[in-house]
Amino acid sequence: MTWTFHYPDGFAYRRVTPADLPAFLAVMQGAGMDPRSAWHQTTISDLEQSLFGAPQSGGFLALSSGGEAVGCVGFRPDLTDPRTLTLNKLATLPEARGHGVARHLVSEVEGVAVREGFRRVLLAVSQVNLSVQPFYEGLGYRPVDEPYAFSSGKNGRPVVLAKAVTPAAARPHKEAQP
Numbered sequence: 099m100t101w102t103f104h105y106p107d108g109f110a111y112r113r114v115t116p117a118d119l120p121a122f123l124a125v126m127q128g129a130g131m132d133p134r135s136a137w138h139q140t141t142i143s144d145l146e147q148s149l150f151g152a153p154q155s156g157g158f159l160a161l162s163s164g165g166e167a168v169g170c171v172g173f174r175p176d177l178t179d180p181r182t183l184t185l186n187k188l189a190t191l192p193e194a195r196g197h198g199v200a201r202h203l204v205s206e207v208e209g210v211a212v213r214e215g216f217r218r219v220l221l222a223v224s225q226v227n228l229s230v231q232p233f234y235e236g237l238g239y240r241p242v243d244e245p246y247a248f249s250s251g252k253n254g255r256p257v258v259l260a261k262a263v264t265p266a267a268a269r270p271h272k273e274a275q276p
Contacts, residue, residue, distance in 0.1 A: 225256065238261045243258075
């Protein structure tokens with residue numbers, strides 16, 4: 099069963115299924131990431147491995163009122179710390195920006211982290227995308243001096259950010275519908 103969560107921002111959020119991979123990739127490609135980013139070489143197979151290749155991995159889509167995917171985010175357990183969930187592939191289409199979509203997607207991942215027993219969420223900001231770092235810092239993420247296990251290394255060492263998560267961080271889903 100797939101649950102869809104509706105929020106006052108007018109968008110719906112739901113867990114990604116394998117059938118959603120083309121839409122997920124389309125959001126990543128349409129988000130306007132710097133052409134030097136490793137995202138531009140991402141394939142459906144890469145997404146399948148990242149989002150469904152390990153226990154406790156997955157992602158969310160943000161959907162417009164018309165049902166089109168306008169945002170996405172992935173998550174998977176960290177390779178070096180079993181108490182850490184990594185957030186990756188956060189993207190929103192330009193027309194969906196400024197409505198809280200990315201903030202809600204991050205919140206969904208933080209909620210998964212809490213419900214699954216993780217103690218923190220870790221993410222990496224590529225050297226070619228440093229303009230997003232203040233967004234994450236505004237959500238409580240802070241730079242940490244540790245490696246990011248999933249870095250391709252293509253654009254140098256990423257800036258790694260982390261945030262401790264607590265049960266108070268888990269967003270309640272009062273408007274859930276199957």
